[in-house]
Amino acid sequence: MRTAFGRDAFIWWNLLVVAAGTPASQTAPNAYFSDITEPAGIRFRHVNSASPEKYLVETMGSGVALFDYDGDGRLDIFFVNGGRVPGVTDPSPVRHALYRNLGEGRFCDQTSTAGIKVSEGYGQGTAVADYDGDGDDDLLITNFEGRNVLYANKGNGTFEDRTEEAGVAGDGRWSASAAFLDIDNDGDLDLYVTRYLDHNFGNNRVCGPWLEKGIRTYCSPKVYDGLSDLLFRNNGNGTFTDISEQAGIARYAGKSLGVVAGDFDWDGWIDIYVANDSQGNYLFKNLRNGTFEEIGLNMGVAFDENGAPQAGMGADMADFNGDGLPDIAVTNLDVEYLALYLNHDFFFEEVAALFEVKLASRNLVGFGVRFLDFDNDSDLDILVVNGHIIDNIAQIRPGSSYAQPKLLFENRDGRFVNRAGQPGDPLSASQVSRGLAVGDIDRDGDLDAVVSNCGQGPMLLSNDHGNGKNWLEVRLKGIESNSNGIGARIELRVGEKRFRTQVLGGTSYLSASPYWVHLGLGERSEVDELTIRWPSGTVDTLTGIRTNQRLQVIEGSRGSSEKHPSH
């Protein structure tokens, strides 16, 4: 399919795109990332409409997506905006923002041109995938007090609202994160939407430990009922059917925020992990017949190390200890900590203390989280973005603050060391961070990040450190399997070392990262063998692969590659 944007399967391997260095940015000596938000031309500002009525939604959003909407091989950015709350007098519409990546570290706002409308309801999360199998990524926006909106990518740089036709609007109650995934391995993408609380502007409650002193706060989720999540099966014709009941999902009324769809037990069927706020997290095991069984408690991934529920926000899944099994990370409230669930033959142990992230994360309220190999040294590090929920926390708990710094945990010999926090490091800047998406935005061979902040502008972080080592980016193109390759398992053999990873649905908090799999390879200049196990059952094996390239693998064929310009 060729379009005005030169869209076909290979044109986006545009060899002329050169990562010619980022524009002037706020860089600190020895910092791993620099803040390039302003020079990149990102002007978006999140509108949360903070009000004296303290509607909880004001402090919970919103998300961000990194995806290549125009097929030019560069990652574009979509920011979800919040909305208005009752009593706020500003009548101007609240706009989401779609920024097209022009290369050379520059972005331009294409929201209106692309046909993205103003926020319906109060915007929360986003998910991206090629749900209609036409070769380009479509866009879902979840809402509080508003229908969820599905924009189909028309392949010409514009989107069209196909929500009603697709049947994924939901009932207007509070939706949060979403994940596209193929639950039945039939080659089209189904959709999972987490829902948080049965709360709306009309049933807002009054909370605050010091209300007598005039200090009202956002309520704990404990004061509202939870909602069951939604699971939609793709009918293969652009429409979906709500199968939440029959799939066994609707039985569980959690207080769900983050979601990651991945195969935790390597049985070839994608499972669903859901982070719940103030109650146990869910692990829905795919029973291979369109139904799921909730096994979070039995598997040890529901609670903290002592069995206490935490305030689950964001989640991610990856093998951080290199034993070939997918592990799980969940961000939580302060006085709790970043939970790390280590997979021991499909039974998990919470190991935050063993891997030494517990104390470092205890003072912070974590939201977006991603495993990433930011330094390309072939093990997985963790980036966590933070910000308190209670905007006036400093009045209640001296020493705490609404805006908080980020955490960058480097994987070092079986433990994690926080590398954020040096003077001038943009990760040290305190913000009210919520969403996080990770990808190689400047195409220089290391992973960058974009962070959405509540009531503030976002932060675009350029990785200045990782491209000294070797890497490989694998982009999958499903034919019999779903187009994005979600659920595919990727196995690498590099000398004596073996890696296993997978293409995940969802991840982080209210956010979407690209499905391109970035692998840090350290000093290795060649991958001996790369095997893709597709959800369809197809297995593709490639050998003798050079590093430092973007490799596209089309299901059932050998890959094609683009050599990295700087190598």
Next chain:
Amino acid sequence: MYSLHVLLVAVGISSVQQQQPEEMPWLNYVCARPASEGPGHIHFESARASEIQGDYRNALAAYLKAASTGTQWPYCLYLARSYLRLNEPAAAEGAAEACSQLAQDCLAGDLTLAYILGEKGESARSEAIVEQIIESDPQNAEAWYVSGRNRLAVNDGNQGEARLRQAIKLNPELAHAHLALGTYYSQEKSTFEQARRSLERAQALGLGNFKLHLQLGALDLKRNQISTAVRHLEKAVELNRLAPEACYLLSRAYRRSGALRESREALDRYRELQVRTSRLNEEIARSQSLYQKGMKLLQERRLEPALAAFREALGPHPNQDICHYGIAQVLALKGDSGGSIAALRKAIESRPYNAAYYRSLADILHNVKRTAEAIDALNHALSLEPANGPVHNQLGNLHFAASAFEEARAAYETAIRLDPKNALFRLNLSSVLQRLGRVQEAERQKQIFQQLLSTSSSQN
């Protein structure tokens, strides 16, 4: 509001406990020991016996009797500790504050107050007190211990660790300092070995409570010492059968030891406790929110909606004290004294250790001329916060109204002892002395009143 929680905790604790090292070791100071004879001693011994049985409610009752025999010191220290054990931090603070004023030459009062403030989450206030103690007595191990706990509570790990280590250096027998340090060290793999040593040292010093066994079990689980983990966690469950965390950890330890049936049973028990705890927490959170809504409406003088919010907040748990308290306030404003008194009595029934309820009850009873009952209510309030000058003054007013002038004089004098610069207390004392015919003393108090008043106006 917290009474259900208290009940759960109290029932879960094993009925007979071994004598443990004192959690507030300054109670062993010579100046903090009660006399081995005297009217309070029998009640004191009875309280200690109840404590060993794990019966903290009876212990509290006995300590209250001991304190009512004429001398508050040092029973107020034990009263404070009892309130804390019964999850009544406000009452504990009240008792500790009184203690700290009653014996200013004994640090046990200040340390008790600092410890209780720390337990209440008021680490900054607590730290201000212990910093003063450390400044005047740098060798006071207990002050370093309390300070270390405060620092850990605000996640200042380096200072917390350093201060606990200093406490142990000064007094290696401080079992609870070893426990606190071991708990801290258990949070990072690199310090697991130090954690083990600290916790085992606490155990060697005689500590064998639920928390210690839970910590040892959890640590051994992380260190892959499964058989000892099972042993400690079984003991923790035995000591507190209502603690979900102990059942959870035990289930995991059993599973890793291969005892799958036992693991399932422990997990089932955990699930049952967890569901109950979660439901209770949610109900409490919702009631608190409705209570807050009621208070907001009350401040706006929207009495009917406020009353509805408080009544809704009572919902599934009709014994939630603060909601009854809210109802009492609304009814008092509506002029329904009878209803207000009834609501306050329900609040007191649910939570008998909150002095504010007794003070409010006294106010309303006084308004409807039920002075004797009002005096009784204020005496209850004073048993909970004996260092509250205005309440002593209020008691004096009630006695004065009942023409019990000697009792009024005593109450005013106590109020003045607690707050010598309070002009109103002086004026009231002057009035009652006048009534008692002690004209010269009355005149002197009046002069002091006028001096205080002029000082106050010149300052203003």
